[in-house]
Each structure stands twice: as C-alpha cells, then as structure tokens.
Amino acid sequence: MTVTAPPMGANSDQKTRSVGVEVEFAGLPPRDTANLVRELFGGTIQVDSPHRLHVGDTRWGEFGIELDTQYAHPDDAVLNEHETLDTEWARQQHQFRVEFHQKTRELIGDVVTGLVPTEIVCPPVPWDELDELDRLFDALREHGAKGTDASLLYGFGLHLNPEVASQDADYLLSILRAYLLLAAWLREEIKVDITREVLPHANPFPKEYALKVLAADYRPDLDSLIDDYLHYNPTRNRELDMLPLFAHLRPNHSHKLLHSKLTKPRPTFHYRLPNAQLSEPSWGSVSEWNRWVEVEKLAADRDTLRQRCADYISDQQRPFYKRWADRLQHWWQKRR
16 A cells, blocks of 8 residues: 655654554464564564563664553562662562562463453654555464454554654644544544444543634644643543643643653654554555545645634534534435
8 A cells, every 4th residue: 555645744853754653453472473573674572571572673663562451561669679678688578579470460461361452562664664564464464463343352453653743833733623623534434443432542532622722713832732632631542642742842741641651752643543453454554644644634734724623613503403413414325
C-alpha cells in the first residue's frame, strides 16, 4: 500500500517527521515476537524479564516487546528496596524476596499469556518508511498473531504517535478541530470493534468540548489550549490523547495527569482509535496512517476547516429530534 504524504512532511527542524507505532495482539508470546523483530530488522535482544524484552540497534532504534500487564513484570519498588538497607541480614532477606517476587511474576505471565495481549512499541519511523515497517505486520500474521476481531475478549488496538509538525498553538488547534470534525467518519471507516467501543481506552470527546473548540471565536494561546483540554478531558482515555504532547510542551504544569507514570512526554499526537486488524492481509500501519492524514489535510485547508466548524455549530443548534431523524436516515441508507 502506498504511504500518503501529509501536508507538512517535515518537523520544525526541517527533518522528516517520524511516527511511533504501538500494536497489541495475542497468539505470539514476547520472546517469539522479539526473535521475529530481530529476523526482520536486525539488532540485538535484551531480556529485562521473561515477559519483557527489547530489540535494540535496529535501523530505527529500539523495539519494546512485553505482555501488556504490570503483574507479569517485576516491580521496581521491590527490586530497588536494597538501596535503603544497611545490614547484611537485611540484604539477604531482600535478595530472597526479590527472587520470590521475580519467580511469582514470571508464573503470572506464563498463566495470562494468551489472555492479555503482547504489545510491540516500535521506535519512531519516518512517515515515508512505514511501508517497510509493515513487513512486521505481515510476519505477525504468518506466525499466528491474532488481532481484535479474533475474539470478543480481544479489545486490542493500534496506536499511532505522529510527530507534530509545529508546536504552535494555532497548528495544534487546527489538528484538534479537524479531528473533532472527522472523528465520526474515522469510526465508520475503521469499524471500531464493539469490545473496544465498550472499553474506555478510546472514548470520544465530550460534545461540550467540541462546541468550545470549534467555535469561531475560540483563539487560545498554548497555555489556554492545554488548560481547556485538561478541564474537559481529565483522563488518558481519549481517542486522540493530547496528554503526552502537553506534558512535553509544559513539563512544569501542575496538573497531576501530566506527571502520571503512564503519561510519557513526547512531541507527538497519541492517536488511539484503530483496531488491530491482523486478520486483514492488507492492513498495517500504512492503512491507519493514511486515514490519519485525512485529519492533517483538513487541518491544513483553513477555509474548508472554518466552514465545516461553522456547519457543525449550526447543526448542533438545530432541534434535537431533527438531528436524530437525519442520523436515522443516514444509518438506514448505509444498511440498504
């Protein structure tokens, strides 16, 4: 599949923008997955624990592979407890606890393998090389990896982390506006799995926030943009999670979510909506990137973006029953 070029292909340093890719799946344990990554892209395997590995020194950097549950991995608080111990007896007791803890966590990982997903966190890849990364998705399919639609229990997803082209508030606002306008279309195109719809990880934005952001007189500076987002979205569970970007842009911000252990500061959007459609031979990071680029295209077309914002506001001001009648008609036409 051909990779679609975004309107702004370079970052503020005039280097090709990169895209981080994360994917969840079942049917292939972390060690086998790490071997597969090494076969495809070279590098060396580092074993942090039986269910958490890294493949470093690849052409793009380091791949992280692990079971996606904290209970399958040793707890750093237990491992680092020795730093406060001051007697030999205490250190021996600590070593016994560490060995028992590591063995217990390994056993938990063995038991839940197949019930919780294996996750691959890819290094940042230039957007125009995503087709080469898709060799990984082909290999996962060939080796029996199972995606979202393989079971009702599999709420697996693919996350894209597109590097921002600019850190300017006006640019970020245009992306947010374009996303809010295209969110329903993206859900239809992706056919978001029912299990993922029920789970909270990729919830839609509240309508109150959309109305505020899409209003013609909304012209925030960066700090106001961040504060408004946090006020209306005090959660990581949004289909377009802006917390990692905002934590990167304002590391001294006081909001606790920007300092959460689960919020990793980085100059990227964190797009969480897509399924992990490993059952589809043509599916991979390129197909989801190409959908994302439609958001960037709308954001870059300021006249069309302005008109569509106005249309959205106008539609929301219509009586409730008329809007639902139109939606029902649209749903019926799609089913015919």
